[in-house]
Amino acid sequence: MLVKVYGSAVIGVEATTITVEVNIDKGIGYHLVGLPDSAIKESSYRISGALKNSGYKFPGKKITINMAPADLRKEGSAYDLALAVGIMAASGQMESARLSEFVIMGELSLDGSLNPVKGALPIAIQAKKDGFKGFILPSQNGKEAAVVEGLNVYALSNIKEVINLLKGENRIAPLCVDIKREFYEKTNSEDLDFADVKGQETIKRCMEIAAAGGHNIILIGPPGSGKTMLAKRLPTILPPMSLTEAMETTKIHSVVGKLNGNTGLMYSRPFRSPHHTISDVALVGGGTYPQPGEISLSHNGVLFLDELPEFKRSVLEVMRQPLEDREVTISRARFTITYPSSFMLVASMNPSPGGFFIDKDQVSSATVMEAQRYLSKISGPLLDRIDLHIELQPVPFEKLSGKRSGEKSKQIRERVMVARNIQSERYSSKNHIHYNAQMSVKQIRKYCRLDKTSQQLLKHAMQHLNLSARAYDRILKVSRTISDLAKSDDILPEHIAEAIQYRSLDREGWLG
Template sequence: MLVKVYGSAVFGVDATTITIEVNVASGIGYHLVGLPDNAVKESSYRITAALQNNGYKLPGKKIIVNMAPADLRKEGSAYDLSFAMGILAASEQIKAINISEYIIMGELSLDGSLQPIKGALPIAIQAKKEGFKGFILPEQNAREAAIVSGLDVFGISNIKEVIDFFHSGKQLKPTIINTRETFFQDLDNLEHDFADVKGQESIKRCMEIAAAGGHNIILIGPPGAGKTMLAKRLPSILPPMTLQEALETTKIHSVAGRIKDNVGLLAQRPFRSPHHTISDVALVGGGGYPQPGEISLSHNGVLFLDELPEFKRSVLEVMRQPLEDREVTISRARFTVTYPSSFMLVASMNPSPGGYFNDPDAPVSSSSYEMQRYLGKISGPLLDRIDIHIEVTPVPFDKLSEERKGESSKSIRERVSKARSIQSERFQDLENVHYNAQIGPRQIREHCQLDDASKTLLKTAMEKLNLSARAYDRILKVSRTIADLAGSSQIQGEHISEAIQYRSLDREGWLG
């Protein structure tokens, strides 16, 4: 007897429905076709044990399982439940008249219990799009899939529940969540707060400007100055995610299997901080069967690279194109996948191999040559994509011992959101520009016009401080953001003056 069961495969951040045809006929043997990988091929052992431990058996006949379309490679163990239900129905051990109305996915344990799967959200989106009645999957993924309205999502813990549902008509309880209500409840649950940071008022101001304009930023300072602490709090002052951004972010984390059990929509902007030993494939994504990398997992959030010069040069260079295009395309012989990667880059570094500025009182001193060589590990083209460079100095004792808390992330976020709304209105006619960091030369000429006094100030600064040519556009973009924070339609001299301070690495003789 021939039975068709439906599963799904994830490519990039989208799902493709897979038709699983199971034919049980006279003969002997178990044949699985349709480009399955090793994890899929091993499913027969898990299915055999799971059925035996729940009062059923793998029939001693010729079983052919075809996964269509047969030219797409299938990977992972999430098809176990689909195969098992197809085999039971095709061997007439159970009645399953309406089995074709559901997407069925899940990895089986030997006792018949189910393990979570990857990509539940994109699978649910595709299932609704194709008109399936429901989605049967492990209970750990149920809240994630239930984000999609108009689709019955059944989270189950054991294969026996699915068998009883189709064979005996025993009802399963659908998982229902109010997506909007849950999302807006979690928006203000901030893990870190700028109120915890003592001192460093100038750096907080710099982080506020970076958040308001979406500018990439690098923090340069000795160990213990608070670079990591400040970076971790940057997501807390970024504007709250929109529902669309949350859906995009959740899809990527779902595909990568990074969503915790029983978690629905991600409401907080991601913060990713990979170790400096990371490979280029792990950073941008890829592999034999492509998976999203750290730059995609930080989509709509922050990617923090601590101790930037310690990263391999090849790893840093592969970020250049995604930083410009805000997406990364991974090509293989048979297919191409594209992952979104619109993130804010926050980098930190010590000013020298010893960790300190060129200071005779520093615990470890480095020569100017050693410091220049250390900084030379970061290429000019990468620095070109970082708008703000700021020096972070250690916090003095009297600031550390203060009882008074600093300004909260909530109040800073309000100013940042107001500035972002100004930018959204300004760039509403441009498809790929939403905030100041994304503008090109044409928009700079249009929106960053200076009066004569400001032009003179900028010219003087560039000549006296020996600022590089690449600093010119960056200063204009940052000064535009500073003006937006101040509610000024025109860039003023004080906005230019402040922006000039944030180009430390462009100054000749910065190292003394």
Template sequence: MLVKVFGSAIYGVSAKTITIEVNVDTGVGYFLVGLPDSAIKESNFRIGTALQNLGYKIPGKKITINMAPADLQKEGSSYDLTIAMGILAASQQIKSEGISDYLIMGELALDGMLRPIKGVLPIAVQARDEGFKGFILPKQNAKEAAIVSDLDVIGVENISEVIDFFNQTKIIESLKVDIESEFYSQLNLFPFDFADVKGQENVKRALEIAAAGGHNIILIGPPGSGKTMLAKRIPSILPPLSIEEALETTKIHSVAGKLGEVSSLMTVRPYCSPHHTISDVALVGGGSYPQPGEISLAHNGVLFLDELPEFKRSVLEVMRQPLEDREVTISRAKFTVTYPSSFMLVASMNPSPSGYFPDDPNNTSSQMEMQRYMNKISGPLIDRIDLHIEVSPVPFDDLSAERNGEKSIEVRKRVVEARKVQTERYKELKNIHYNAQMAAKQLDEFCRLDNEGKKLIKSAMERLNLSARAYDRILRVARTIADLERNEVLQSYHIAEAIQYRSLDREGWGI
């Protein structure tokens, strides 16, 4: 008897429905075809033991299982439940009516219990789009799938529940989640607040500008000056995620298996801080079976690279294209996947190997050491960072002051208002939502300079030997400074403030 059941495979951040055809016929043998990987080939041992422990069995006949389309590689243990239900239905151990109306996924334990799987959200979206009645999956993943409307999400703990469901001896209610209520109730839950930061008013100003325009920023200062503390608080001043951004971000984390069992929809912008020993593939994504890297996990959020010169140069250079295109494409011989990577890059570094230049009390860093240290970061990468901020140690009087700084929620209000101005400005433009995303064409239109502004930026470019890309960055930052003031016209003082945020372009930094 031939039975068709349905599963799904993840490619990039999208899903593709896999038809699993199970045919039980006279003869002997177990044949699994359709480019399965080792985890799928081993599924017959898990399935056989689980069914035997529950009073069922794999029939002693010729079993042929085809995973279509047969020319696409399938991977992972999440097809265990799909194949098991196909075998039971084809051997008539359970009723097969209605089994093709559901998409079925789950990893089996030897006692028949189900373990969670990855990529549930994109699979649920694809199931809904292709007209499936419901999605049967492990209970641990049910809340994540329930984000998708117009789809019955059946969360089960073991295969016995699935058997009883199709035998119509047990009714399992589909899970419903009030997404809007859950989403809006958690929008402002942050563990860190700018009120905790003493002093550093000039740095907070720069971070506010960066958040308002989505600009990349690097913090340069000695150890203990508060670079990491400030970076951790950036998500608390960024605009809240929209529902669309939350779904897109959740998809990526779902594919990577980074969502917890209790979470369904990401409600705050991600903050990723990889260690400086990270590899190229771990940062940008890839592998034999491509997975999203840290830059994609930081999509719609913040990627913080602490001690930037300590990262391998090859790792930093692979970020150059994603920083410009806001997506990363990974190509293999038989397929290509694209992951979104529109993140705000926040980096930090010491000003010298000793960490204390130019106030090094022992003068422990030679000029050659300084040059070698700074040259670990290439000029093209620095060009792609809009704001370079020097962070000085906090004076004792500021540290011991009882008065707290301005709260993140107050800064966030100004950032949100500036983003509203930008949203209105770019509403007719595709894929441009804030100033950091502007192309050269938009710079000519929205960043027009008066004569005084032109003279000022010309002088800066000649003195600092700035590149064309640095010129564009200055204009983008100046546009954001003007937006924070709700000023549609760029003034010379906007340009002047933007120029002062190019510390690494000045003489003496060695780049």
């Protein structure tokens, strides 16, 4: 008897429906075809144990299973449940009439219970597109899949519940999640606050500009000056994610299995902080079976690289293209995958190996050669792609010990959101541009027009600081953001002047 069951394969952050064809005939043997990997080939042992321990029979006949399309490689143990249901239906132990209505995914334990799978959200989205009525999956992935409206999601605990549901013996209601209410209730809950940071008011202003325009930023200062503390609080002043952004971000984290089972969507912007020993594949994504890297896991959020010069140069150089294109393409002989990677890069570094600026009056200060050698670990093209270069000095004792608290993240976020709303209106006709840092050269020429005084000021800076064409564009983008924060339609000379002073690493002799 031949039956068809439907599963799904996740490729990149998108899913493709897989047809599992199960045929049982006279003879003995278990034949699994359709480019399955080792985990799927081992499924017969898990399925046999799960069925027997749940009170069902594993047929001792010739079982042939084809996973179509046969030229697409299938990976992982998530097909166990679909294969088991197909075997049950083909052996006549259950009816197969309702199988065409569902996508079925889940990993089986030997006792018949279901273990969570990766990529439940993109699978649910594709199931709805393909016209399936329901999605049967493990209970741990229920909320994640229930985010998709218009699809009945059945989050079950074991194979017995699945078979009873398909037989019609158990009337289980589909999982319902009011995702919009839950999303808007939880988007504003933050544990960190800029009010915790003593002093550094100038740096907070820079962080506000970076958040308002989505600009990349590098913080340069000695140990204990607050670089990490400020970076960790940057997400608290970014605008809350929209439902669309939350879906995009959740899909990526779903693919790598990094979602909390108690929540359907990611409510806060991601903040990723990889260690400096990370490999280039772990950062941008890839591997034998490509997976998203840290830059894609930071999509719509912040990627924080602490102690930037300590990262391997090859690791940093692979970020050049994703920083410009806001996506990363991984090519293999048989396929090409593109992952979104629209993130804010926040980097920090000490000014020298010893951690201090050049200061003739301090014994512990660095020499010019030491500082230049340390800075040369970061390439010029990468620094060019960072809009704001900020120097930090240690916070004096008077401010550290003072009782006066700084401005709260909520107040800063309100100003940032006003500036972002201005940008949203400006780029409303552009599909892929939402804030100033995403502007192309064409948009820069259109929206960053300067008066004569501003042009002269920028020309003087270009000549004296020996800035590149990319740095020129960065200054215009930052000045546009500063004018948006000031609610000004035009870019004024003071906006250009402030943007120029945030290019510390372009200034000759900035080390001392």
